[in-house]
Amino acid sequence: ANRVPSHQHRPLVHFSPSKNWINDPNGLVFYDGEWHLFYQHNPHTPMSVNMHWGHSVSEDLIAWTELPIAIEPEDDVVGIWSGSVVIDWKNTTGFQKNMSTHPMIAIYTWQKQRWQEQHMAYSLDRGRTWTKYSSNPIIPMYNNVSAADRLSDQVVRRPFRDPKVFYHILTSSWILVLTGGDHVQFYRSSDLIHWSLMSRFGLTDGSHGGTWECPDLIEFPQRTLKNRTSLWVLLVSVQRNAPAGGSGMQYFIGTFDGNEFHNIQPPETINWLDYGPDFYAGITFHNIPGYDRRQILISWMSNWQYANSLPTAPLWRGQMTIPRQLQLDLNSYTNRYHLRQTPVQELIRYSKRLITYYHEKLSNMVLNMSRDVYMFNIELHKITKATTIHLKFRENSDKSEYTQVSYIGEKNQIELDRSRSGLTDFYSSYPVQFNMNLDRETLITGRLQLQLIIDRCSIELFVNEGKYTMTSLIFPKDSGYQIDISVDGHEIFINYLELMLFSL
Template identity: 40%
Template sequence: MTLADFEPQRPAMHFAPPMGWMNDPNGLVFFEGEYHLFYQYHPFSTVWGPMHWGHAVSRDLCHWQHLPIALAPNEDGTCFSGSAVVDEHDVTGLFEGQPGLLAFYTCHKVLSGDPEDYQQSQCLAYSRDKGRTWQRYAGNPVLPPPGFKDVRDPKVVWHGPSQRWVMALACGQAIHFYTSHDLLAWQFASAFGEGEGAHTQHPWECPDLFELPVDGAGPNEPATRWVLVVGIGATPDNPFGSLTQYFIGAFDGQRFTNDNTADVVLMMDEGRDFYAVQSWSNTPGRQLALAWLNNWQYANQAPETGWRGTMSLPRELTLRATSRGVRLRQRFAREAGQVLSAPCHLSPRTLQTAGEHCIVVPDGEVIHGQLTLVLEAGTRLALSLQQGSQQRLWLTASDAETLLHYERQGRIGQAAFDEYFACDHAAGSVDGLTVTVTWWCDHGTLEMLVDGATEQRSITQVSFVDHRRQPVTLDVVSGRVEVAEGVIQSVVE
C-alpha cells in the first residue's frame, strides 16, 4: 500500500500542533479549571529541531485553545521535556503567597559544532498568570550538569507521607530520584533501573511516577501501589522503535522497589506509536495521561501537510489485581463521550468460517466503537477497523486465553519510513475467551483497548487512511465467534 500521495487531515479529536513539528507532551497540569498541555515544539519546520515548549489549554479535554509559545531556546540552550506542578502554598516564594504554576524542564546546550557534544541541566520556569506568560527562575539550573551527558525529562510529584517533593529524572539507563521541601533545592535520594526491565542502546527517557489504588487487592495485599513509567528509545537493537514500559512497586519517598523480578517487562502499549507518556498533575481522584502518538523510527519522514505530530486521546489510568500480578489498565477519558452521536447498536450474531463478514459501515469520519466477542477454543479471526489501511488485529483463542497479533502495511518511497512503518508482530494476550475491543479511529490514528476477564492490552498505531465510512469487518478463518454486543458512534461536531 503506497502512501506517497497521502495528505493528512487534521484529526477531529486528537491534539495536533497549529503548524510545524511536535513530539513529547510536557508539563501536563490542571489548574483553576484548565487542563494545560505543553509539548516539544519546533514551530519553524516539520522535522525535529531546536525545542520549544508549545502550549494549549482545555476545559473539557476535547476542545483545545492554542496559546503562545511558553518557553523558547536562549543562550543557555533549548528546552527539552519536563513537567509542571501547582505551588499551592508558595513554598518557592515566587508567587507572593498565592498559588502559581511551576514548569521543570531540561536545558539542552550544545557545546561545540558537534551536536553530540552537549550537556543537560534541569531548570525551572514559573507563571503568575495561569500559564499565559513564563519567567525563568533566576537561580537556574536547579540541578546542574552531573558530569555525564544524558540526564533529562524531570517529572516532579508530591509525596504525601514524607511531606516532600520528588523528582524522577532519566539518567542514562536508570531513573534517579531527588527530593526537595521547597522545589528549589534538590538532594539525590536513590537510583533505580540497573538490570531491571527492558534496556536498549538508547538512554531511558520520559519517566512518570504516581500512586494508585488496586482494584481487587486481597485482604493481605497492599491497597495501593506505585507506578514508574519509562520510555525506551529507538535504536538498531530495538526493532520496534519507541516503546513505553512500566514498573509496579513501592515508593517510600526516596527509593522505588520493584514488585516483580528484574526480568519481567510490562508494556504500557503493544503498538508502535505510544511514547513519552505523561500524566496530568493536580487531578485529585483521577490519573489522566496521554502520549505522543508516533515512533522515532519514522516520525520525521511521515506524510505531512504543514504540521507533524499527534497526541493520543487522554486516558484514565487504574490498577487491577490479576493472576499474574497487579497490572495497569486504561480507558479513554469519559469527556470524549460528550461529542459523540447517538449510539448505533449492533444486533447479536454468530459467525463461523465463511470468509469476510461486514459488521457495519459507519456514517462519519471519526469513529468510536466497542465490540464484545465470545470465541470458541481454536477460533482464529481478523478484526479490521480501517479497511483501506490494511491494518488488522488477529485474535486466536486457546483453551484459557486469547492471543493477539497486529499487522500494518504502508510505504511512501523513503527508506527510513518504509523499513519500519509496516509491522507484523505479536501483541500479547488477554485472559479468557470473551474479548471486548474498544477503539477510536481518527484522521491519522487508530487506538484500541482489548479487554479480557481481568487483563487488558492497549494497541496504538499511526494510520494513514481515509476515515470516511470505513467498514468494520470480521474475517473468521477457523472456528466460531459470537458477536455478543456492539455499538458504533461518530463525532457530531
C-alpha cells in the same frame, strides 16, 4: 481537537499542533478549571530541532485551544526539553505575589550541545506567561564542573533529563524523578528550588534495549491491603527495541517511601504499556480534581524511528494519544499486577451512537460508514482456539487499502497489520504487522472485548476492558470508509457491537 484547517489526516478528537513539530507531552497539570497540555514543539519547521514548550488548554481533555509559546530557548542551539509543572499551593518557592493565583512551576531540561541540566520557570497568571528563574540551573549536571567547562568536549555527557515532579504527602516533600540514561534518579526538596539526590533505580531492572527517557512515578492507593498502603508504578520510556520496534514504554511496580523505589517484581520482568509502534514519552497529570483520584496519562503518538519522516509535513508532524485513565489491577489470570488503560470518560460526550447489534451470530459483513472518526466496540462470545477473526478498518471500495486487526485463537494473539494502510513507504520497517499475546482470560471465558478509536490517521485499540492496548498511526491514501468483518472456524456470537460517531 483542533480549530485548525482540515486535512485528510488531521485528527479530530486527538491533539495535533496547527503547524510544525511536536513530540513529548510536558507539564500536564490541572488548575482552576483548565487542563494544561505543554509539549515539545518546534514552531518554525516540522523537524525535531530548536525545542520550545508549546501550550494548549482544555476544559475537558478533548477540545484543545492552542495558546502562544510558553517557554522559549535563549538561542537556537539551546533546547527547552521535557519536564513537568506543579502548582505551588503553599508558596514554598516564595514566587507568589498576590493571593488570587498560585504559582505554576515548570521544571524542565535545558540542553545545549548534549549538556543537560534542570531549570525552572514560573507563571503567576495561570500559565499564560512564564519567567525563567534567575539562578538556574536548579540541578546542575555535575556539581563540580565549572560553567566554562560545561561546553568543553573534555566533559563526558550522559543523558540527564526529563524531570517529573510531584508532592509526596507522607514525607511532606516534593519528589523529582529524572533519567540518567540507563537508570532513574530520585531527588527531594521542600521548596522546589533546592534538591538532594536520594537514590537511583533500574541499572539492572527491566528493558535496557535503549536510552531511558521521561520517567514518571504514580501512586495507587491499595484499599484492600492492610494499613492502606500504596503501590507505586514507575513509567519509563525506552528509546529503542520496544516490542513493536523502536520506542516504547515499560513500567515497574513497587513501593516508594519518599527515598527509594523498590521493585516488587523480579528484576528481569518487563512490563510494556502498549504493544503498538506509536505510544511514547507518556506522563500523567498533576493535581487532577475529584475524590476518585483518577490517574490520567497522555503519550506522544509516534516513534523516534520515523517521527521526522511522517507524511503529514509540511503541515504538521506529531499528535497526542487520547488521554487514558490508568488503573492498577491484580490480574487473576497471571497473578501479577497490571496497568489497565481506558479512554477518559470525557470522550463519550462527543459521541453519538449510530448502530448497535445485540445477541447475534457473527457473520462476514461490510459496514459502510462514510465517516473516518468513530469508536467501534464489540464483545464476542464462544471464542476458542479455532477462532480467527479479521476486522479491516478504513477499507476502500476495491479492498486494496485497509488496516487489519485480527484475533488468532490458535496463538491467543492480537495482530495489527498496517502494511496496506496507505502511505507507508517513508520508512522501511513502517509497513509491518504487530503482535500482542493475551493472557488466558479469553480462552477460559470464551469472551473477547475490543474497543477501537479510529481518528483519520490513527487507531487505538483497547482489548478486554483495556488490559492490553495497541496504538498505531495510519495514513490512508484513499478515503476508504468500510469496516469489513470476516470470521473463520466456527460459530461466534456478538454480545454487542456498537458504533459511536464523534463530532466536536
